Amino acid sequence: MTANKLADSQLVTLPMLIDGKAVPAADSGRTFDSVDPASQMPWARVPDGDVADVDAAVAAARAALTGPWSQTTGFGRARVLRRIAELVMRDIDHLAGLEARDSGRLLRDAEAQITFVADWFQYFAGLAETVTGQTIPTDHLDMLVYTEAVPVGVVGAIVPWNAPLLLLAWKVAPALAAGCTIVVKPSDYTPATALALGPILAEAGVPDGAYNVVTGFGPAVGQAITAHPGVNKVAFTGSTATGIAVGKSAVTNLTRVTLELGGKSAQLVFEDADPEAALNGVINGIFIGTGQTCIAGSRLLVHESLHDELVAGLIARAKAIRIGSPTDTNTQMGPLVNGIQHAAVLEHIAVARRQGATLACGGGIPEGLTGWYVEPTIFTDVHPEMDIAQKEVFGPVLAVMKFRTEEEAIELANNTKFGLAAGIWSQNVHRAHRVARALRAGTVWVNTYRAYSPAAPFGGFGHSGIGRENGLEVMRAYSETKTVWVETAGATRDPFSIR
Numbered sequence: 001m002t003a004n005k006l007a008d009s010q011l012v013t014l015p016m017l018i019d020g021k022a023v024p025a026a027d028s029g030r031t032f033d034s035v036d037p038a039s040q041m042p043w044a045r046v047p048d049g050d051v052a053d054v055d056a057a058v059a060a061a062r063a064a065l066t067g068p069w070s071q072t073t074g075f076g077r078a079r080v081l082r083r084i085a086e087l088v089m090r091d092i093d094h095l096a097g098l099e100a101r102d103s104g105r106l107l108r109d110a111e112a113q114i115t116f117v118a119d120w121f122q123y124f125a126g127l128a129e130t131v132t133g134q135t136i137p138t139d140h141l142d143m144l145v146y147t148e149a150v151p152v153g154v155v156g157a158i159v160p161w162n163a164p165l166l167l168l169a170w171k172v173a174p175a176l177a178a179g180c181t182i183v184v185k186p187s188d189y190t191p192a193t194a195l196a197l198g199p200i201l202a203e204a205g206v207p208d209g210a211y212n213v214v215t216g217f218g219p220a221v222g223q224a225i226t227a228h229p230g231v232n233k234v235a236f237t238g239s240t241a242t243g244i245a246v247g248k249s250a251v252t253n254l255t256r257v258t259l260e261l262g263g264k265s266a267q268l269v270f271e272d273a274d275p276e277a278a279l280n281g282v283i284n285g286i287f288i289g290t291g292q293t294c295i296a297g298s299r300l301l302v303h304e305s306l307h308d309e310l311v312a313g314l315i316a317r318a319k320a321i322r323i324g325s326p327t328d329t330n331t332q333m334g335p336l337v338n339g340i341q342h343a344a345v346l347e348h349i350a351v352a353r354r355q356g357a358t359l360a361c362g363g364g365i366p367e368g369l370t371g372w373y374v375e376p377t378i379f380t381d382v383h384p385e386m387d388i389a390q391k392e393v394f395g396p397v398l399a400v401m402k403f404r405t406e407e408e409a410i411e412l413a414n415n416t417k418f419g420l421a422a423g424i425w426s427q428n429v430h431r432a433h434r435v436a437r438a439l440r441a442g443t444v445w446v447n448t449y450r451a452y453s454p455a456a457p458f459g460g461f462g463h464s465g466i467g468r469e470n471g472l473e474v475m476r477a478y479s480e481t482k483t484v485w486v487e488t489a490g491a492t493r494d495p496f497s498i499r
């Protein structure tokens with residue numbers, strides 16, 4: 001951790017939230033500092049929680065689950081969720097400022113993401129009112145059979161640092177809509193906005209204990225949540241390696257689990273693409289958020305006839321990207337989130353060079369900036385088996401490969417253990433649908449990239465995860481289906497008859 005250049009008294013104190021109370025770490029009273037990636041200086045002091053805090057948070061969440069929150073109807077929960085959306089918009093400046101400071105995300109990106117957070121609560125308010133069970137036709141004349149969606153219970157939500165509040169809203173909004181209660185573990189790099197959401201939820205009418213935040217580190221707090229017998233479902237977003245550990249831990253209690261993990265998403269640019277639109281889409285895909293997005297379009301597969309022209313355009317655009325402070329409205333690319341990530345991205349670049357990829361632009365640290373900055377970087381002559389074509393970098397690094405035929409493009413795109421997203425650039429409607437069908441990816445965009453909505457399911461194939469977030473589909477992940485059989489004839493059956 002960087003040396004503390006601020007006096008301790010200047011650091012903002014951010015307590016945990018358990019059962020509606022702002023608390024320090026119960027056992028140790030220990031703290032850690034959250035660091036501003038643009039200045040590399042600590043700015044907030046946060047409790048370093050452990051198993052005792054998770055126990056307390058789960059107990060509070062269980063009490064709220066069977067207590068006040070269980071007494072709300074779907075209509076009542078919808079009113080609360082709509083109020084949350086209003087309050088999030090009221091506090092947008094405060095929330096966006098916290099997010100930018102904690103994660104290094106551009107302030108204007110953070111503002112846009114906070115508006116999405118409000119959208120998510122609005123959308124799931126609608127589903128709280130409208131999701132229904134079914135009546136089930138059976139072969140029994142004298143039975144009424146119906147299903148009910150029952151809240152799955154206490155949800156452990158574990159989120160990463162790259163879009164902290166939005167990815168948390170993807171879990172909290174459907175969980176509350178379904179009638180669940182929640183224990184959150186934010187990334188230790190970005191705890192601020194998960195904590196700031198607490199008072200907003202309370203003001204909107206979420207009862208004490210229904211939303212708890214335990215700060216601390218993954219191997220202590222995260223692991224304690226995934227292994228806790230009082231947690232009914234774990235909703236995790238993070239790296240594939242951690243996701244596998246989370247899944248193994250959760251299954252010991254048969255805890256339900258959804259995993260939103262990493263990616264190595266391909267953008268396929270065909271010879272019939274609109275070149276300007278494709279160029280723009282590729283830049284958006286890889287450099288937004290300094291490449292620290294799970295859906296980063298980090299592999300460009302381009303038809304050989306367009307390769308040189310597209311790469312030249314990309315290099316020109318990459319070199320013109322304005323790198324700088326997240327709070328400067330002119331900035332287009334901010335720093336990486338921390339020193340570990342900075343070193344990891346530079347190592348990926350070094351490996352790509354050693355393995356023979358051609359560094360077409362970038363590759364270094366921009367001059368004149370303190371903070372964890374890396375230049376927008378493009379590699380050409382990438383071979384599909386190189387690390388840069390297979391491993392998630394989570395930084396502003398694009399790997400370019402050529403193809404000759406549609407079949408080759410599909411094969412290259414699917415040549416990864418991941419399967420989160422893909423972009424197709426083609427003006428041929430037949431090809432666009434044909435290729436979309438052939439790609440193994442949870443989301444496929446055609447002539448666009450990075451569009452998303454609370455209504456559209458999101459998640460990955462293969463090592464990109466298990467399950468889907470968003471849309472009607474995610475409500476099932478926060479519910480158990482209960483099937484009820486009602487005998488309507490009032491008759492007494494032969495106890496030894498099975499029909």
Ligand code: NDP
Nearest residue numbers: 159160186187188217218222223238239242260261262294
């Ligand atoms: P990590 O997997 O390192 O961490 C994610 C969260 O898990 C953090 O809160 C972390 O805590 C916690 N954690 C760490 N170890 C454990 C453990 N043993 N048990 C339980 N929880 C644990 O991911 P990053 O934070 O580095 O985020 C980047 C990754 O997230 C990338 O791979 C990216 O692709 C993926 N991602 C996926 C998205 C998707 O929707 N598919 C969206 C956004 C990101 P701590 O911070 O304290 O270590």
